[in-house]
Amino acid sequence: MSITSEAIWAASPTTTRGQPTPLSSDPKGERIAYAANKSIFLRNIDNPAISTQYTQHTTQTTVARFSPSGFYVASGDVSGLVRVWDCVGEGATKGEYAIIAGRINDIAWDGDSQRIIAVGEGKERMGHxxxxxxxxSVGEISGHSSQINSVSIRPCRPLRAATASDDTSLVFYHGAPFKFATSIRGKHDRFVFGTAFSPDGANLVSVGSDRRIWLYDGRTGEAKAQIGEGVHTGSILGVSWAKDSKQFVTASADQTVRIWDVETSQPTQTWRMGGPAGTPASIPDQQVGVTWPAARSDALVLSVDLAGNLNYLVPGTPEPTRVVRGHQKNVTAATMLGDSLGKPTFVTGSYDGRVRAWDAESGAAAAPANEGAKGHSNYVAALAATTLSSSAFSAAWDDSLRALTGATGASPAFGADPAKLPGQPVALAVARAGSSSPLLLVLTRDALLFYTCADPPAPVGSPFAPPFRATALAAHGDAVALGGEDRSVHFYALAGGVGGAAPSLEEQDASGLRKPTAAVTTLAFSPRGTYLAAGTAAGKIMVYAAGAPFAVKTDRWSAHAARITCLAWAPADDEDLAASGSLDTHVHVWSVAEPGRRVRAANAHKDGVNGVAWVGASKVLSAGGDAAVKVWKIGV
Incomplete structure (x- = not known):
């Protein structure tokens, strides 16, 4: 048995309101680079489902920039470290450098791919x-009294560099080695967020929160003109040049991306995300970063909004030609649905309340159209789905239970009205999932609740209060299992819940069953309900025969080193293979027939694995703390 990585469906860029989000594109116009949580992602532009993840940073990453040669990436984080690494081979780190005692905001390469300037929010210095x-050292960065937000190096000789700061000034440097030449003040009266030299080195542009755009001579730093005064109505957070140096593009908090002609000083194209002019302002649609990839025949522009969505903008078209979505925060719950409908869909929920439906074949993620109005407001604790429909159900720490309809299509949507839960949800399961009368089970900290699998979910009968603190839930047909802090697994038979009859649970006699050695954290029935896998807080998995006489099938699934967070069985009639994810960051695939036969995907997700699911009998999807979804090929 083997496990190999097949694909990485990348996290969305990490964004902060009122701060620029750097995007970088490689010289061939094939990939973009950006920071997301503690990782850097390199993503194919034409097929966003193809990406590479760099995970050597140990703190929140902030910026990544391709070298002009296209062979290396320089990335920075909040601790002030810059790492230079190979982006063509296996991602080997070439160097790690402590630049400042604080956050790195931006990085620039010289045209020879030999020198780097990194800037940010330091203490003794703001860059190096x-x-x-x-x-x-090949010079020093000086002349600023506040954090530096942006840096750019002239791509041709004589070398020049420029930095933009919260102190409202630009500083111009001569190099190399780089040294202070002049401070440009009085052009901006608020924070300066972006600066960039044109590819031919003739011009330098700066933008800021005062909504101004200034052009300077790229060789001397002398101010030429202010352009587009009053056009942008919000802070300008990003700027990037076209390869011909005749145009540049800006991204603004007014929800617009604009292309500017240098010769006429006028905008030639405007895209407004979130609706046409006059529609209500939408904070998630604020544009916080932009890049104009070189060497592309379609002149594609890529922008990122505050929600982390990547917008594909082609000049001459009024709307984005594609919007790439994903998660920005760690994925906290996942489920698979639509396999029986021929449309396998991986539904995930994250720490910030977002829910995404991933096409398991293409890797494209769809977001509920009404998520802003009807979605969850925080941590998605659990997801579940029926077998015969395209609907999923989500429960979150806003104490709501919501139906997600059309999850297997391109336009999923939350139901109009959520069900209000009496307590904080812990787990979800669907009993009788393959029947015409499925029943949704909701485990809270105090009770097990029964709901219809409808939109909206409606409560049925009275809650069941177990005599122990339940921490895990699973269901298959009329069989229900609860795991608890009492280090035991309890089996129940479900009755009622059909034709108006109130549902009830009758505990099965499994008193002689050997208990797990730690609190039960997750449960999963095998496809036919023959077995029940129970993961514990100690990293061990017990497999039980789920019917009378109850017995331990195997206790040898014990290779994880931390809490088991998720379990899933392969949809095969032999009920042999199961996948597990853990806080130890690994994904394991196990065999019932041969308990000692296992394979491991080491360090599958930075900060832990929180969801696993199977697509057929030979592919596993996983999601976790890095906000990415990964595809694993299982060879038997």
Whole structure:
């Protein structure tokens, strides 16, 4: 048995309101680079389902920039470290350099891919110039009294550099080695968020929160003109040049991306996300970053909004040609649905309340159209789905239970009205999932609740209060299992819940069953309900025969080193293989027939694995703390 990585469906860029989000594209116009949580993602532009993840940073990442050669990436984080690494081979780190005692906001390469300037929010200094291969100093960054937000190096000789700061000034440098030349003040009266040299080196542009755009001579730093005064009505957070140096593009908090002509100083194209002019302002649609990839025949522009969505903008078209969505925060729950409908869909929920439906074949993620109005407001605790429909159900720590309809299509939507839960949800399960009368079970900290699998879900009967603190739930047909902090698994038979009869649970006699050695954290029935897998807080998995006489099938699934967070069985009649995810960041695939036969995907997700599911009998999907979804090929 083997497990190999097949694909990474990347997390969305990490964004902060009122701060620029750097995007970088490679010289061939094939990939973009951005920071997301503690990782850097390199993503194919034409097929966003193809991506590479760099995970060597140990703190929140902030920026990633391709070298002009296209062979390396320099990335920074909030601790002030810059790492230079290979982006063509296996991602080997070439160097790690401590730049400042604080957050790195931006990085720039020189045209020879030899020197780097990194800037940010330091204490003794706000930035530094180094060689990319050794970290030796090649100048100093000075002249600012507040954090530096952006840096750019002139791509041709004589070398020049410019930095933009919260102190409202630009500083111009001569190099190399780089040294202070002049401070440009009085052009901006608020924070300066972006600056960039044109590819031919003739011009320098700066943008800021005062909504102004200034052009300067790229060789001397002398101000030429202010353009587009009053056009943008919000802070301008990003700027990028076209490859011909005749145009540049800006991204603004007014929800617009605009292309500007240098010669006429006028905008030639405007895209407004979130609806046409005059529609109500939408905070998630604020544009916080932009890049104009070179060497592309379609002149594609890529922007990122505050929600982390990547917008594909082609000049001459009024709307984005594609919007790439995903998660920005760690994925906390997942489920699979639609397999029986021929449309396998991986539904995930995250820490910030977002729910995404991933096409298991293409890797495209769909977001509920009404998520802003009808979605969850925080941590999605659990997801569940029936077998015969395209609907899923989500429960979150806003104490609501919601139906997600059309989850297997391109336009899922939340139901109009959620069900209000009496307590904080812990787990969800669907009993009789393959029948015409499925029943939704909701486990809270105090009770097990019964709801219809409808939109909206309606409560049925009275809650069941177990005599122990239940922490895990699973159901298959009329069989229900609860796991608890009492280090035991309890089996129940479900009755009622059909034709108006109130549902009830009758506990089965499994008193002689050997208990797990730690609190039960997750449960999963095998496809036919023959077995029940129980994961514990100690990292061990017990497999039980789920019918009388109850017995331990195997206790040898014990390779995890931390809490088991999720379990899923392969949809095969032999009920042999199961996948598990853990806080130890690994994904394991196990065999019932051969308990000692297992395979491991080590370090599958930074900060832990929180969801696993099977697509057929040979593919596993996983999601976790890095906000990404990963596809694993299982060879038997």
């Amino acid at each position: 110039c180094i060689t990319a291969d050794s970290g030796n």
